[in-house]
Amino acid sequence: MDFASDNSSGASDRVLAALMAANAGAAMPYGADPWTAAAEKAVQEVFERDCAVFLLPTGTAANALALAALTPPHGAIFCHEEAHIANDECGAPEFYSAGAKLVGLTGPQGRISLESLEGALARFPRGLVKQVQPSALSITQATECGTLYSLDELDALCAAAHGAGVRVHMDGARFANAVARLGCSPARMSWGAGVDVLSFGATKNGTFCCEAVIFFDKALAQDFAFRRKRGGHTLSKGRFLGAQMSAYLDGGHWLDLARHANAMADRLAQGLATCPGVRLPWPCEANEVFAILPRAADSALKAAGALYYPWGKRGLTVSQSPQADEVFVRLVASFATKPQEADRFIEIVRSAK
DSSP states (O other), X not given: OBOSOTTSSOXXXXXXXXXXHHTSSOOOSTTOSHHHHHHHHHHHHHHTSOOEEEEESOHHHHHHHHHHHHOOTTEEEEEETTOHHHHSSTTHHHHHTTSOEEEEEOOGGGOOOHHHHHHHHHHSOTTOTTSOEEEEEEEESSOTTSOOOOHHHHHHHHHHHHHTTOEEEEEETTHHHHHHHHTOOHHHHTTTTTOSEEEEEOGGGTOSSOEEEEESSGGGGTTHHHXXXXXXXXXXXXXXXXXXXXXXXXXXXXXXXXXXXXXXXXXXXXXXXXXXXXXXXXXXXXXXXXXXXXXXXXXXXXXXXXXOEEOTTTTOOGGGOOOTTEEEEEEEOOTTOOHHHHHHHHHHHHHOO
C-alpha cells in the first residue's frame, strides 16, 4: 500500500522495452540521435503545434530553466503560495534565473484566484525601479492540492497575465492526469489557453526520468539549448530520453497510464468517503486524494505498512483543520497502483478502532 508518491513507481513495460531497444548499438550523443528527433516530432503532433521541444531528466530542471528563459534576474515570478516551485525545489528557479523573485499568490485548494493575480499585478507596476518587474506567471496543473483549473479559469488567468505583459509558464508535472480528467486536448489546455511554455511531466506517469520543456512560441527558446547545457542538464546519451518520451506518447500510452492512476484515486476517495470519521476536504480531481483521518485509522495504517505523507494544514480553511484526534494526509495513486491496494487501505480505515 504505497500511496506516498507517484514518483515511487518505476517505468511502464512499454517504456522499459523502448529503453532496452535503444541500448543496442551506438548513436550520436547530446540529442543528435533518431530517438530524440522522433520524440520531438511526437510532442509536436500531440500538441498540434510547431513548437520547440527540449528533453531533460528532472522536473525541477524543467521548471527552473523554463522560468529562467522568461524572467530576468530583476523579474517577479507569480505562483501559488503552495506551488512546487515555491516550496519543493530548493531555490532552483531563483538560482537558474540568477535571482528572480517568487511572489506567492492565494486561492482556494491550490488554485490561483483571478483576484489574487490582478491584485499582485497592481502591486508590482512595471517601471518602478525599487521593485522586481512582473515577468512570469507559473500555473500548476494539476495543482499541489490535486485539484484542477477549469479551461475557463486558465483562459482568464492567461489573459490577465498577457494583458500586463507577463508570460505564462505551466508546471505540468501531472499534466497527463489533468488532460485525462478534463477530457480536453493537450493543445486546448496549454497554448490554446494562452500558456507560453509548458514543463511537460512524464516521470510521475510511467517513465524513469524524462521531462520536456515545450515552447509554444519558438522565439522564446532561442537560447534555451545553452541554458540547458550550462545548467548541466544536457545528457550525453540523450537517446535514452528520446526513447522514453517516444514510447510514453506512442498510441496515447501516456493518457492510458494517467486514466488508470486517476481511476485508482477515485476508488480510494469513494471508499474513504464511506468510512466513519473520515473527511475529504475537497473532491479528488486528478490522481491525489487528500483526507482527514481519525488518528486511530492513521495508527492502524502505519502498523499495516501503508505509506503516505502527513500534510499539516496546507490548503485547508480554519473550519476544515484537523482536530487533536485527526490527521490530514495526502494519498497519491500511480499508473502501477493495484485495485486491491486501495481496497485494503479502505478496509483498514473502516475497521480501525
